[in-house]
Amino acid sequence: MPVSLRSGDLQSVLGIRQTTVSLWFRRGVIPGYVIGHSWFAFRSEVREWVESTANGPASRRPRDPDPLDAYRDVLSVAEVAQLLRMSQQAITGWIRDGCMPGVRDGRRWTVKKSALRELLRDSRNRKQG
Template sequence: MMDDEYWDTYPETLTTADVAKILRVGKPAVFARLQSGIIPAHQVVGSWIIFKAEVRAWLASTSNQAPDGPPAPVDVLATYGDELSFRDLMVLFDKTKPTIYRWLQTGEIPAYHVGIRWIIHKTQLRQRLRETSNQRGHDE
């Protein structure tokens, strides 16, 4: 299996090009596998959000050296506090400030606009990630 040093060369949120490189396939194959739910990811307003931790757990579960059964659940929000800021979302989703603001304003990401601040509760964001996961049908 790929070691920590290998994985450390990739950001926490992967691009489709990153996934193509990891899997040694073309981007069309990555998109097909995202659509079918083979590669775990989240689709938010047409954007694929691919978390390294989820891909790493999925790959570990496909190894002929792995124990049988589904991969252990991965909590990509574990290191965040109970409330996140728009800056946290920029890092988490690897998206620009205008994209995050648009998602907040349209309700794609559940949040509260208090004064000049956006407050995102981790429990609501976790639920939204469950809803946008391409793994929903696989787990239920």
């Protein structure tokens, strides 16, 4: 299973309809993030949510690593697209529209990992306390 999950993935994994996925994202039932108008979730957070809501004893699995730990301090558009399972054009559009912080380095856009972490924190549907 990929690191990030889109609505269609959650439909399949959870066995629910698209309208339910969308509603649960908006209500914060499923842990997720919205950038622009696109919702996604990280597999590790969905797994923890499923385990926390399941009947029966909790699993004793080690916690999954942070998805951003695999990346350097500055990510290319291609790396952000791979992480979020979006097209490079969508990521570039988000940067140009101001939805995602980016830095233009000559002809290429890059995204600082720290800025991406902040964006994810701010776009999360469940605020962590």
